[in-house]
Amino acid sequence: MIEISEVRKSYGNGKSSFMALRGISLKIENGTFTVILGPSGSGKSTLLNVASGLERPDSGSVRYGETDISALGDKQLTKFRKENVGFIFQQYYLLPNLDVDRNVKMGANLAGNKEYSHIIEAVGLGGKEKKYPDELSGGEQQRVSIARALAKNPKVLYLDEPTGALDEETGRLVLDYIDRLQRRLRFTVVMVTHNVNIAEMADTVIRMNSGKIVESYTGQARRTAYEIGW
Ligand SMILES: Nc1ncnc2c1ncn2[C@@H]1O[C@H](COP(=O)(O)OP(=O)(O)OP(=O)(O)O)[C@@H](O)[C@H]1O
DSSP: EEEEEEEEEEEEEEEOEEEEEEEEEEEEEEOOEEEEEEESSSSHHHHHHHHTTTOOOOOEEEEEEEGGGGSSSOOOOOOHHHHEEEHHHHHHHOOOTHHHHHHHHHHHHTTTOOOHHHHHHHOOOOOOOTTOOSSSHHHHHHHHHHHHTTTTSSSEEEEETTTTSSSSHHHHHHHOOOOOOHHHHHOEEEEESOGGGGGGOSEEEEEETTTTTEEEEEEEOOOOTTSSSS
């Protein structure tokens, strides 16, 4: 379980400081799919970054089971991220001079995994291993970034607006891969999105406003990427 307790986070200092998270507490069960909704600037990305160990909270704790990652040193925190979490962003951040196979291999190497070809197949990119990012569509590039993240075999996959740069058809396709892989492999998913419809795909929905959680509910029947509105 991921347990976030009384987390606060501000940016800047003095008069220009801004409190992005104002006391967030939340529990995420292993193997569940959580969607975080909220208006622009409400703190969604900050929460994702703090939960995943990309950023440290000013106060409060972020626990993965027995480990409080907010108390880890830099080296230990980096090791924790390498071994436990995968990231997917709106931008794909693929290395342009590496082909699909080597981009995904980079993810596998981070976690010391040798096997990753099956992940390329699983995101529907079998046969495209030798293509370079600029030879792929946006949806294909995002599926490479999913494969790269999953090649680490992460316990938790964090996604920040993964379909933000994609049209509806491609967005549904990408979400469908994430959904089906999550149901099969049972890793934990935490996804930030502007699209309220995507919340219907989740077990748990968290709604944020002004750095606080204003609503959360869990246990809803999950819909597939092709059953939701857009
Ligand atoms: N590195 C930073 N330095 C200064 N302020 C920041 C930084 N990152 C975020 N903020 C501020 O913190 C607030 C919350 O930002 P955050 O990115 O978490 O919101 P969000 O809900 O993800 O927004 P969006 O949906 O637009 O991405 C915003 O007002 C933002 O300007």
